[in-house]
Amino acid sequence: MMKKKQHRPLGRPKVKSNDIPRNQLILQTAARLFIDNGYQNVSVDDVALNAGVTKATVYYYFDSKSELYKEAIVSLMNRIKERIDRLMEVNKPLYERLYDVTLAHLEATTSIDIEQFLRESKTDLSNEQIQEMKEAEKKIYESIEYAFSDAVTKGEISSINITFATQAYLALIKVGNYKQQDGSGLFSTAEKSAETILTFFWKGLFGTND
């Protein structure tokens, strides 16, 4: 990837106590790089360089590249799950809560695609690591699935295939991130986009939009 060697003073650096801890810094740097460029296109050196440490330091905190990757992706997914949970806990109609979640996702730069994350790294990851990533993914789904199932239980919406609804919902969100050849999106604003998608989704599920 990038070349940008920058020498740092020898010896143990003074702890700048206001900084975030090294391992967190590395993890965040790794997450950003991996998501932007993919597992195979980011070397451990890239991560080190961008985090301002040496490769050996990365290995001091993480056992291997695949472990670093798993940790980065899992912690990203955990953050996403928490954000969804927060928005879903609010006391509002399901439609409105879904709207908030949709908007939050459309505004996030990263479109999480777990299939993709696994696909790019599957030759390197251990079964355990794959399992952990799938677990984290499942929790995201469960957050949404729970919201649906809860709304059914409370009679807010009629009974549906919850897994299908969740997957369809997530798939449609990705459509909202679709960029045309000229780089422009499908809709002028994220709000308009969220509205269209959700209207479509709601009609798809219930045949009507109220």
Added chain:
Amino acid sequence: MMKKKQHRPLGRPKVKSNDIPRNQLILQTAARLFIDNGYQNVSVDDVALNAGVTKATVYYYFDSKSELYKEAIVSLMNRIKERIDRLMEVNKPLYERLYDVTLAHLEATTSIDIEQFLRESKTDLSNEQIQEMKEAEKKIYESIEYAFSDAVTKGEISSINITFATQAYLALIKVGNYKQQDGSGLFSTAEKSAETILTFFWKGLFGTND
């Protein structure tokens, strides 16, 4: 990846006229491997070995790994477009034609995700190669977009946002390929899957399913 060496003589081989030409064989082998494992996880040696030729033979036919990749993906996309076109040309209501296309996609082992194809290889591909892949992608979209726009023109369906419809349709097909943690799909048969997806899509667009 795999090793399966089998020695073949130097120089030009005796013509076995019944075989498919070498370059086609290589291209098909490459397509399969790239789609299954991703660009970075497949080495040129892997392609060669699986095609039963040597690495040098691959380079005899293709200038570089990225060129081989581009060719493999583009020819795959061309085949998909042709299959869609054939199914869309039939004289049947749009809904039924879409059903056939959906079914065909669900039964195909490969779920094409062009974003992914580009993402995995973007550091290696030239702008020209990227452009060619996007061109091929666009043609697939256009096949579907044309079917929508034609149906609108003929008054078969009411006016819609055709690009959004197309992307939503494709996204929902991918949901049909979704496998749960235990490896089972969402629906028992491809037909049931296609029906559910298409019903959802149609209601999403028109608020009703007829």
Added chain:
Amino acid sequence: MMKKKQHRPLGRPKVKSNDIPRNQLILQTAARLFIDNGYQNVSVDDVALNAGVTKATVYYYFDSKSELYKEAIVSLMNRIKERIDRLMEVNKPLYERLYDVTLAHLEATTSIDIEQFLRESKTDLSNEQIQEMKEAEKKIYESIEYAFSDAVTKGEISSINITFATQAYLALIKVGNYKQQDGSGLFSTAEKSAETILTFFWKGLFGTND
């Protein structure tokens, strides 16, 4: 080197009897490329492409790359020797004949440097091939050495170390081809250059310039 694939019609081409024979064409092409770019920087494919034939055709006429190289260089040196001989045979004072030879060399685009020719290829050439090249080199030297020795015999010049004189003469010619950093030569014209060099050489030998 260059990439410039150009397809030629299949099958045996009609003989265009006015053309120079294929093997000569290949030899001349090879000579030019080898001299301009060096042995290792020119591939057999480059030679073939530039001669408008296929690599296999080159191998039809020449046993190996090193053989082609040897032939190209030797025939070049033979041509040079003949040119020198022609100029040296004229019935003029030695000084004037040397002037003609000097001028001819300065005007030739190629500065022959046999050391260099051997150096670049020595790992590839057989002892026999090296010997043949050295033989051809020696003949060039002998042409010049003979002119000196003949002039001594005839009393035209006083006795000198003939081998040293020859090598010094050739070394000084190379100075005439020297280009400064800005690409300009040391003297404005080849004639001025030849004159300066020869004056220097003559004074070096005899301490005076007449």
Added chain:
Amino acid sequence: MMKKKQHRPLGRPKVKSNDIPRNQLILQTAARLFIDNGYQNVSVDDVALNAGVTKATVYYYFDSKSELYKEAIVSLMNRIKERIDRLMEVNKPLYERLYDVTLAHLEATTSIDIEQFLRESKTDLSNEQIQEMKEAEKKIYESIEYAFSDAVTKGEISSINITFATQAYLALIKVGNYKQQDGSGLFSTAEKSAETILTFFWKGLFGTND
């Protein structure tokens, strides 16, 4: 070229403080091999093997083969320049100082021929690298040119074309390294050789030898 593998442990080696640093060792090894065999005939593996390290170690210290080459040649030229400077600074007549320089060059195994160094590698070197090599070459020339120009200024010798004098001088030194077919030199000792060459040069410049 040669094979001489000897296993060394992974990771950072125990410090043997008496050894020269690895990068210097590699550079010296590379210089010797490149000068003896030429750029294209020496692989990075050859350099590594001869330096007793692995290829990867070479790449740890040098970005590319061409960079290694440039560094090796430039540092060689710098050493030569310094040797010349040291000999030229002595308070002696120019003729005697030139004699010392000539002798030193004749005794050196390596005859520097920058044209050659560039020619063999030109397809690989970047413009910057070429420039750096030419710069180093120029400094050698300048050392000698300065000695001439200084001697003219001080009235030690009469006015001459300094660039031509320098190039002629260097060309004649190369004659001193000339080996006849049987491997023997032109003169019995380096001292005799230096004397002959310098006498010739001095007469060439001034028409007389005192």
Added chain:
DNA sequence: AATGAATGAGATTTCATTCAT
């Protein structure tokens, strides 16, 4: 806690050479 130095294994690519047609 952090790093500089080193390596093994593997990736892409080039190229001289061969041979059936």
Added chain:
DNA sequence: CATGAATGAAATCTCATTCAT
């Protein structure tokens, strides 16, 4: 006579990983 197809061997370069300090 000439060629297209194929290959073995080697070259350059990358990178995850290790380890003494």
